[in-house]
Amino acid sequence: MSRPELAGVAMWILGGSSVVAAWRVFRTDSMVRAAYWLLASFVAVGMVMVLLQARFLGLVLVLMMAGEMTIMAAFMVMFMMNPAGLNPMSMVHQHTTAKVAGVVAFAGLAFVGVAADFPDRPVDAASEPTAELGEELLGDSMLIFETAGVTLLATMIGAIAIAGKRGRFGNAQEGSAPPPVDPDAPAGPDARPSPMHGGHGGMHH
Amino acid sequence: MATDADRDVDGIDEDAVSWSDPLPAVLLVGAVLVAGAYATSVLDTAAAHLVAGRRLRLGELVLGPWREAALLAHMRRSTTERPDVQTWALAPALLAGMAAVAVATVPLAPGVAVADVADGIVLFGAAMALVMVGVYLHGWSSNSVFPLVGGYRFVALALSYEMPLALVLIAAALPAESLSVGAIVESQQGLWNVVRQPLGLPLFLVAGMGLASWGPLGMSDGTDLAGGTSAESSGGARLVWALARRFVLVAVAVTGAAVFLGGWHGPVLAGGLWMALKTLVLLAVLVGVGHRVARIRLERFVVVAWAVLIPLALIDVFVSGALVL
Numbered sequence: 001m002s003r004p005e006l007a008g009v010a011m012w013i014l015g016g017s018s019v020v021a022a023w024r025v026f027r028t029d030s031m032v033r034a035a036y037w038l039l040a041s042f043v044a045v046g047m048v049m050v051l052l053q054a055r056f057l058g059l060v061l062v063l064m065m066a067g068e069m070t071i072m073a074a075f076m077v078m079f080m081m082n083p084a085g086l087n088p089m090s091m092v093h094q095h096t097t098a099k100v101a102g103v104v105a106f107a108g109l110a111f112v113g114v115a116a117d118f119p120d121r122p123v124d125a126a127s128e129p130t131a132e133l134g135e136e137l138l139g140d141s142m143l144i145f146e147t148a149g150v151t152l153l154a155t156m157i158g159a160i161a162i163a164g165k166r167g168r169f170g171n172a173q174e175g176s177a178p179p180p181v182d183p184d185a186p187a188g189p190d191a192r193p194s195p196m197h198g199g200h201g202g203m204h205h
Numbered sequence: 206m207a208t209d210a211d212r213d214v215d216g217i218d219e220d221a222v223s224w225s226d227p228l229p230a231v232l233l234v235g236a237v238l239v240a241g242a243y244a245t246s247v248l249d250t251a252a253a254h255l256v257a258g259r260r261l262r263l264g265e266l267v268l269g270p271w272r273e274a275a276l277l278a279h280m281r282r283s284t285t286e287r288p289d290v291q292t293w294a295l296a297p298a299l300l301a302g303m304a305a306v307a308v309a310t311v312p313l314a315p316g317v318a319v320a321d322v323a324d325g326i327v328l329f330g331a332a333m334a335l336v337m338v339g340v341y342l343h344g345w346s347s348n349s350v351f352p353l354v355g356g357y358r359f360v361a362l363a364l365s366y367e368m369p370l371a372l373v374l375i376a377a378a379l380p381a382e383s384l385s386v387g388a389i390v391e392s393q394q395g396l397w398n399v400v401r402q403p404l405g406l407p408l409f410l411v412a413g414m415g416l417a418s419w420g421p422l423g424m425s426d427g428t429d430l431a432g433g434t435s436a437e438s439s440g441g442a443r444l445v446w447a448l449a450r451r452f453v454l455v456a457v458a459v460t461g462a463a464v465f466l467g468g469w470h471g472p473v474l475a476g477g478l479w480m481a482l483k484t485l486v487l488l489a490v491l492v493g494v495g496h497r498v499a500r501i502r503l504e505r506f507v508v509v510a511w512a513v514l515i516p517l518a519l520i521d522v523f524v525s526g527a528l529v530l
Binding site: 030032033036039043046055056059060062063064066067069070071073074130 | 289292322323324327328330331334335337338341342345357360363364367384
């Protein structure tokens with residue numbers, strides 16, 4: 001097989017993989033598995049982008065999604081109080097809404113796919129997509145990307161400043177204390193069991 | 206200096222086409238990884254003996270890794286209650302595969318690269334990001350506490366070293382004006398990046414040690430966690446995981462030798478020999494540090510990574526960029 005034929009076969013395999021992996025996201029019974037099936041789908045899409053000569057964007061997609069899906073899995077496990085995401089649980093909810101949204105989205109995309117007149121312009125072999133991307137980011141569209149970029153950066157710094165252990169209001173650990181054993185006792189740092197009581201206040205009462 | 210325009214449609218260097226055939230490519234990458242993993246084990250034993258002041262016995266040094274591997278291969282495999290069997294078995298394969306991808310992008314001698322693609326450094330970054338997924342899944346899938354803690358510790362570690370790692374690699378790509386590892390090697394003809402960008406290699410080695418979870422940054426499989434992500438692995442599974450982790454360390458050393466130590470550039474000796482020597486030196490440094498420096502506490506490393514290593518890496522990028530302009 002020649003190079004273009006191989007690329008065509010790879011395109012079908014990767015496209016199919018991305019769809020199957022995306023379907024598995026909803027059929028699996030664990031949040032960690034769901035997150036990584038989604039990553040598998042993204043990786044397949046990234047490789048399709050590589051085949052379409054958008055190599056830099058495709059690889060960056062994989063690079064970003066590997067981190068993002070891991071963070072997503074960690075946060076989902078924390079929020080759902082499902083020990084480590086190991087207990088089986090359903091990955092689908094709001095069945096009617098989901099069905100309607102799914103059918104509408106599929107119909108819309110299918111209509112565009114069938115009705116649109118897609119341009120047929122093979123990428124010039126001598127083109128340098130990475131360089132062109134760089135010129136776009138720092139040329140005509142600089143204001144848009146810089147505005148978005150600086151906003152996101154400020155959000156990230158703000159989030160870290162709020163969540164950080166040593167924040168504006170001092171060390172986060174110093175403000176917290178275990179709840180008092182005696183319901184009438186005042187809460188707060190003073191309620192911490194004193195060393196005199198052996199650290200297990202309430203055990204002997 | 207090769208630019209993207211000199212490369213053909215697939216971004217593959219014309220000279221390297223014979224090495225991109227399937228069989229030579231697999232053999233070459235496999236040989237580099239296996240030889241590197243063996244060298245890692247030998248260096249590890251040697252460093253342990255040297256640090257303890259024990260006499261080195263050649264037989265133990267040369268045959269030790271094989272003996273250990275044979276022992277593990279024959280051991281019974283244990284299992285846990287309701288593990289995710291497929292994920293547990295595939296996690297080492299993901300690690301080994303990503304290490305192979307990283308090695309494939311590096312030219313091992315003039316013209317000898319499996320896939321010196323135009324975006325090689327980005328490909329290395331993407332492959333190493335998936336290493337985090339492999340380690341986390343290895344810890345998660347056994348359905349056991351210590352491996353899970355090891356997996357989470359590695360995620361915290363990985364999110365901290367990834368920014369310095371990406372930044373020093375970008376800095377190394379600046380003088381080459383290309384993201385291809387081959388072009389970065391060629392750009393070091395007269396002056397190696399380790400001299401031109403003195404911050405680059407130390408930061409890369411710290412990040413690389415975290416990436417392979419080795420030595421002072423051995424978070425995922427630390428002995429303080431009863432073996433971490435491999436606490437529940439035994440027999441063949443443990444052997445495969447130990448191999449996969451060494452493959453990642455080898456990929457770090459090979460990439461470091463190409464990007465910061467001038468790759469195959471060097472007087473008298475052949476290019477491939479220089480590359481092997483430089484890789485061994487980096488492996489010795491990475492492995493040796495583990496025997497001299499105690500494991501750092503993760504919380505402390507996270508603070509150091511975000512507050513010190515990232516600013517240092519940014520300085521590296523700014524200075525390197527200014528020098529290119």
